[in-house]
Amino acid sequence: MFACTNCGYKTLKWLGKCPQCGFWESFIEEDAKPRKAAKTKDVTLVNIKELAQTTEKRLPTGINEFDRVLGGGLVKGEVVLIGGEPGVGKSTLLLETAAKLAQENKVLYVSAEESINQINLRAKRLGICPDNLFIVTEDNIEDILPLFDKDFSVVIIDSIQVVRLNYLSGSAGSLVQVRETTGVLTEKAKKTGVCLIIVGHVTKEGVISGPKVMEHIVDCVVYFEGEKNSNFRILRAMKNRFGSVGEIGVFEMTQKGLEQVENPSSIFISQDNQIMPGRSTACILEGMRPMLVEIQALVTKGNFGMIRRKTSGFDFNRFSLLVAMLEKRLGLHLATQDVFVNITGGIRIDDPTADLALVAAVASSAQDFVVPADSIFIGEVGLSGELRIAYNITQRLMEAKRLGFKQAFIPEINHKKLNPKDFFGLNILGFNNAKEVIEKIKMKT
Ligand SMILES: Nc1ncnc2c1ncn2[C@@H]1O[C@H](COP(=O)(O)OP(=O)(O)OP(=O)(O)O)[C@@H](O)[C@H]1O
Ligand SMILES: [Mg+2]
Structure with a gap:
């Protein structure tokens, strides 16, 4: 018997390529000797109720x-x-x-x-x-x-x-x-x-x-x-x-x-205090832990027919969808532009609520306006630019407040359920779509 070391697919003959997972040269011979049958014995039954008394x-x-x-x-x-x-x-x-x-x-x-x-x-x-x-x-x-x-x-x-x-x-x-x-x-x-x-x-x-x-x-x-x-x-x-x-x-x-690192937010946001286009801050949740991360974007003119799109720390497919959304719904001209995105600190983001911060950073670099450094962006962005509800918003906002952020851009659907008094010192703004968010930032700068 031969088995694929990658997916475990079994075959009687050695194969160069696994038909299940497509890996090359992954087959090795397996010892197919059956194990000796053991003598039968009485099995012990345990009542779970008795176990409930014992603490882990x-x-x-x-x-x-x-x-x-x-x-x-x-x-x-x-x-x-x-x-x-x-x-x-x-x-x-x-x-x-x-x-x-x-x-x-x-x-x-x-x-x-x-x-x-x-x-x-x-x-x-x-x-x-x-x-x-x-x-x-x-x-x-x-x-x-x-x-x-x-x-x-x-x-x-x-x-x-x-x-x-x-x-x-x-x-x-x-x-x-x-x-x-x-x-x-x-x-x-x-x-x-x-x-x-x-x-x-x-x-x-x-x-x-x-x-x-x-x-x-x-x-x-x-x-x-x-x-x-x-x-x-x-x-x-x-x-x-x-x-x-x-x-x-x-x-x-x-x-x-x-x-x-007990306080990860402090390492994932830059400490240089430089205000320039193409930077924004997201608040992601890893397990139960809120963490602030900085997203940097750079949009520059690309060579005709050779435009480059690269991300580091952000899912590339998701990024492509958001770039397409920015073109279609916000009217950004990115078809001839190189777009690069980097998440500082070498972290990888899986939380979709970082979408809004990415959109803000890319729009900010493309149109050369500054995103206020004391602002935080939370929200998953849909294909028509709509903002979806973010879970555990209170925890995220508390982390932003703790680190001295002054403004939070969040989905309206979350905003209307919040009591602003709980977050005194943090100005919370609710929006229905990404376009309104970008317009609001531009108005302020
Ligand atoms: N003197 C040093 N100063 C700073 N960092 C060091 C030093 N020596 C080793 N390291 C770090 O430790 C890492 C190696 O750590 P370690 O041997 O524990 O890795 P590993 O995952 O067990 O590797 P392997 O897969 O080879 O077993 C190096 O990549 C380097 O980052
Ligand atoms: Mg080792």
């Missing part, structure tokens, strides 16, 4: 931003998968986490990728020296499993692509190895109640390499991401059986390791 105990990692993403800390027997591109800082984050946890718990760090010396150098750089942190550089899982019974509260595996089960065919990192090692480790963690954190590498397509099945086995999948030219790193939960997804943790990579 969390083990905080000691790193607040990580705990926020996990939903308040690790749960006994939980398996967390951390994915991230090479060099993003996974090992750094985990060594720091291990050190914090080791202040009160016994922690095992299995580093199959790096030598003791390398880890020691990193630990020295980060200033880490806890009593209860133990390190092994072993890649055979069968040798690691017995260690779970030695009073460890947390075991970290760095990374799943280099550990292996010797009795299986295939090299470390192959479909069978990754799936089986994850399965065996998870089973052991559940049995012993040890919290398990597994590092998984991400392919250039952005998925955790190896089969997707790995994500089904574990309890929580978090991605550690960062833009190439930025020191900021974001930890994002994609799946969480014990907490909400969509929560993010923000870190800054420094010489001394990862530092937590």
Whole structure:
């Protein structure tokens, strides 16, 4: 049996290209030996009512931003998968986490990728020296499993692509190895109640390499991401059986390791106070956390037939729709113009309520007027320019007020439900469509 390492598609013959996902050379041979049937035994029934008395105990990692993403800390027997591109800082984050946890718990760090010396150098750089942190550089899982019974509260595996089960065919990192090692480790963690954190590498397509099945086995999948030219790193939960997804943790990579950024709004808006066209501020919500981000746009004359459109940190398709809307509904002449959009701080925006700020920034650069720096823009923009309702508006406005913004441009549908007294000091204006917003800004400047 052969299986695709990308999507898990199975076939009897080896194929060069996967008919399901279109990947090339992704097929590897799978061991199709059926497992031995076990003897039957009585199964235990548990009444959920009896369980209701027991309270869930969390083990905080000691790193607040990580705990926020996990939903308040690790749960006994939980398996967390951390994915991230090479060099993003996974090992750094985990060594720091291990050190914090080791202040009160016994922690095992299995580093199959790096030598003791390398880890020691990193630990020295980060200033880490806890009593209860133990390190092994072993890649055979069968040798690691017995260690779970030695009073460890947390075991970290760095990374799943280099550990292996010797009795299986295939090299470390192959479909069978990754799936089986994850399965065996998870089973052991559940049995012993040890919290398990597994590092998984991400392919250039952005998925955790190896089969997707790995994500089904574990309890929580978090991605550690960062833009190439930025020191900021974001930890994002994609799946969480014990907490909400969509929560993010923000870190800054420094010489001394990862530092937590408790107030992310302050880093995503420029501090230079320069007033110029093409800048506006949005308030996005990441999980339950409101964050202000600055959007910058540059509209310049393009070469005939060669106009360029580029975005960094903003969905390109969404941006194209908004540019088309600006042309059609606001009468902007962008067909011969290059349009570039950048989100400062290296963050990626998924929240559609940032549309209005993007529209304001592009219009401002195209028509050379200034968007007041003390204003914030919240609202999803439809194809006819209409503003749609924004959820959790109160939280967003409170964040804007806290950071000293004086004006908020929001959808009328939200505006009419608000009590202005709650936001004293912040002038809130409601609009039905993007055109009215742009006209209002122009009137003021
Ligand atoms: N002396 C240093 N000063 C500042 N930053 C450093 C220093 N040394 C390493 N770094 C940062 O740490 C990153 C590497 O961190 P780390 O090894 O934890 O990443 P990783 O995700 O585990 O990588 P890999 O995929 O190779 O395992 C580098 O990309 C760099 O940004
Ligand atoms: Mg590493």
